[in-house]
Amino acid sequence: MTDTPATSPFTRERFRAFADTEIAPHAAEFDREQRIPTELVKRLAAEGFLGAVLPTEAGGPGMDMVTFGVLHEEVGRACSSVRSLLTVHSMVAFAVNRWGTAEQRAAWLPGLADGTALGAFCLTEPGAGSDAGRIAATAERTGGGFVINGTKKWITAGQTADVYLVFAKAPNGMSAFLVDRATPGLRVKPLHDIMGTRGSMLAELEFRDCEVGSRALLGPEGMGLSLVGTGALDIGRYSVACGSVGISQACVEACAAHTARRVAGSAPLREHQLIRRMLSDMVTGLEAGRLLCRRAGALKDEGDPATVMATWTAKYFASTAAVSAASDAVQIHGASGFGAGAAVGRYYRDAKVMEIIEGSSQIQQLTIAEQAFQAAAGPRPSRSAAEEKVR
Amino acid sequence: MTTEQITSAIREFILGRYPELELRDDEDIFRLGFVNSLFAMELVLFIESHFQLSIPNEELALDGFRTVDAMAALVERTATSGVAAKG
Numbered sequence: 001m002t003d004t005p006a007t008s009p010f011t012r013e014r015f016r017a018f019a020d021t022e023i024a025p026h027a028a029e030f031d032r033e034q035r036i037p038t039e040l041v042k043r044l045a046a047e048g049f050l051g052a053v054l055p056t057e058a059g060g061p062g063m064d065m066v067t068f069g070v071l072h073e074e075v076g077r078a079c080s081s082v083r084s085l086l087t088v089h090s091m092v093a094f095a096v097n098r099w100g101t102a103e104q105r106a107a108w109l110p111g112l113a114d115g116t117a118l119g120a121f122c123l124t125e126p127g128a129g130s131d132a133g134r135i136a137a138t139a140e141r142t143g144g145g146f147v148i149n150g151t152k153k154w155i156t157a158g159q160t161a162d163v164y165l166v167f168a169k170a171p172n173g174m175s176a177f178l179v180d181r182a183t184p185g186l187r188v189k190p191l192h193d194i195m196g197t198r199g200s201m202l203a204e205l206e207f208r209d210c211e212v213g214s215r216a217l218l219g220p221e222g223m224g225l226s227l228v229g230t231g232a233l234d235i236g237r238y239s240v241a242c243g244s245v246g247i248s249q250a251c252v253e254a255c256a257a258h259t260a261r262r263v264a265g266s267a268p269l270r271e272h273q274l275i276r277r278m279l280s281d282m283v284t285g286l287e288a289g290r291l292l293c294r295r296a297g298a299l300k301d302e303g304d305p306a307t308v309m310a311t312w313t314a315k316y317f318a319s320t321a322a323v324s325a326a327s328d329a330v331q332i333h334g335a336s337g338f339g340a341g342a343a344v345g346r347y348y349r350d351a352k353v354m355e356i357i358e359g360s361s362q363i364q365q366l367t368i369a370e371q372a373f374q375a376a377a378g379p380r381p382s383r384s385a386a387e388e389k390v391r
Numbered sequence: 392m393t394t395e396q397i398t399s400a401i402r403e404f405i406l407g408r409y410p411e412l413e414l415r416d417d418e419d420i421f422r423l424g425f426v427n428s429l430f431a432m433e434l435v436l437f438i439e440s441h442f443q444l445s446i447p448n449e450e451l452a453l454d455g456f457r458t459v460d461a462m463a464a465l466v467e468r469t470a471t472s473g474v475a476a477k478g
Contacts, residue, residue: 099448220451227435227451230428303440305404305433312429367429377411 003294004067010048015074018047027079030199031346034192035159036082044086045115049075053090053235058097058105059113065300069242069293076246080350081199083246085118087239088156091232092119092165096178099219099228104178108163120161121232122152122179122205129154130363132225137168137207139175145213146170148177148185151206158203159190165218166207167229173222176229177212185210196349234308237315237358238300242293244318244354247347248286251322251329254344255279258333269332278328285321292317309371316364319354326351397442397463404437405459416459431456438462444469 004011022043030036044050052068054060063071068090076083093112096104096119111117128134137150148168158164164179164186179186191202219228256279259270269275292314299307326348330337337344355361398416406412409425420426426434434456439445446469455465 099451101448219448220453222453223451226428226431226453230432234432303436305436305440308429308433308436371408374409374411 003070005064008064008067010061010063010067010071012070012074015049015071016077018049019074019078023075023078023082027081027199028341028343028346030079030081032198032341034198035201036085036199040082041085041115041118044082049086050089050115051093051113052086053094054097054109054113058109060093064297065238066294066297069238069297072239072242073246073249073290073293076243077250078246079199080243080247080347080354081197083239083243084156084197084200087236087243088121088161089119090239091121091236092163094235095165095176095218095228095232098231099176100178101215103215104218108178111162117162118157118160120155120157120164120203121236122155122158122164122166123229123233124154125151126153130360132167132174132229135167135169135174137166139168139170139177141171142211145211145216146177148179148207148210148212151204153204154191155203155205156197156200158188158205159201164205165228165232166205167224168207170217170221170224174225174229175221176218176224177216178218179207179210179212179216183210183212196346196351196353198349233358234311238293238296238311240354240358241289241296241311241315241318244315244322244351245286245289245293247322247351247354248282248289248318248325251325251344251347252279252282252286254347255282255329255332275332278332282325282328285317285325289314289318289321309368312359312364312367315354315358316361316368319351320361322351322354323348392442394463394467397466398459400441401438401459401462401466404434404441408433414459416463418459419457420459421453421457434462438466442466442470447472 022040048061049071051060052063052071056062072083072086075086096108096112108117112119123132125135125137127136137148137152139146139148148166150168152166162181164181166177166179167174168177185208187206189204189206191204194202259275260268262269264272296307296310296314299310326344329344330348333342333344336342402414402416405414408430412425435446446465450465450469455461
């Protein structure tokens with residue numbers, strides 16, 4: 001089964017070659033230094049990877065969503081921090097392209113497509129994460145626009161982004177705003193020493209009487225979460241699901257190599273049945289996660305609304321599988337996997353956050369179960385349909 | 392496509408996801424309490440893919456999605472405007 005269109009210039013082989021030469025050899029350094037070099041961001045942009053979610057008319061490469069998923073898997077295999085940059089940038093680019101006015105699109109899409117403007121998604125606050133309804137940031141109306149006040153935390157790429165997609169309570173409900181980094185009243189504070197994806201350059205953002213024009217409002221006022229946020233998060237969730245598959249793939253490859261080299265007792269580790277059991281579970285989780293991602297991507301390409309729940313399921317499964325695979329990968333590597341700089345140790349730290357971001361596993365369990373209850377209830381004619389029958 | 396066909400397709404989609412629902416075409420689906428942000432997104436995706444159109448930004452007000460009738464009217468307005476048809 002091929003996973004990228006035969007005629008596309010974007011193939012898994014191309015993504016893999018880029019990831020293996022430009023990202024993977026430096027991933028430990030990104031983790032240690034807690035930053036991604038500007039040069040790599042430029043190379044990602046030059047390849048068309050940064051603006052991958054954008055259609056050609058918006059300056060992007062016009063990549064289909066299955067291929068977009070393969071890209072995020074391959075980058076995620078090499079380095080979750082780089083994948084996280086692609087994730088949030090893609091979320092912002094998608095939102096501007098989908099919900100932006102002609103003026104907003106003209107202002108931001110060229111830069112988001114060619115990498116001269118980096119985007120960051122600002123929903124989470126110290127007191128609000130999965131429960132986005134608890135967002136405390138406010139956007140009060142002024143004569144010419146809005147004044148934003150509040151704090152956003154754990155903002156991926158927040159240290160370096162040029163435009164922030166910010167969610168705040170406006171008079172007519174939760175709304176989305178495009179805030180230029182240079183806006184007075186916006187203060188960016190780097191967050192360091194997080195457990196995983198340490199190169200993702202997290203920041204805390206403080207908005208103090210941060211005045212933006214009405215042109216900063218993205219989408220209709222009051223529909224920031226239900227449309228803009230949900231749409232962007234769907235893209236983010238898909239990227240995280242695919243990135244999780246990438247982590248599982250990296251674990252399988254690391255363990256296949258290590259167990260061939262390392263001898264325990266009188267035989268290489270890979271000859272031990274308990275090691276084989278861990279590898280087989282790892283491979284099964286990897287393949288199943290990849291198929292769920294592929295299905296979610298194909299449904300996106302078809303514009304099928306079923307992609308929303310398919311993406312939830314893919315992200316829930318793939319992130320859980322990645323944590324399990326990374327845990328077993330450390331176990332298989334023994335002390336060497338636990339040591340400073342061990343790749344599998346990084347996979348383990350990076351995998352854990354995949355169960356938290358873009359909807360925690362627990363939120364996903366609640367949502368997936370709710371849908372199962374609804375589906376199991378079986379069809380019942382609507383009152384309108386019943387009334388029509390009587391007529 | 393007639394108004395009734397549009398209405399019927401929208402109703403079927405909603406009931407396909409929420410089979411237990413008893414829904415009149417003029418009933419406020421937000422007031423019924425089952426619509427979350429995920430389903431709102433599914434509704435937009437459904438309308439755009441099923442009726443082969445792109446809902447313009449100015450039509451993305453909550454009121455346009457409040458009832459089956461309102462959504463059908465939105466589809467008819469968007470389809471007849473001509474500017475939003477998908478290529």
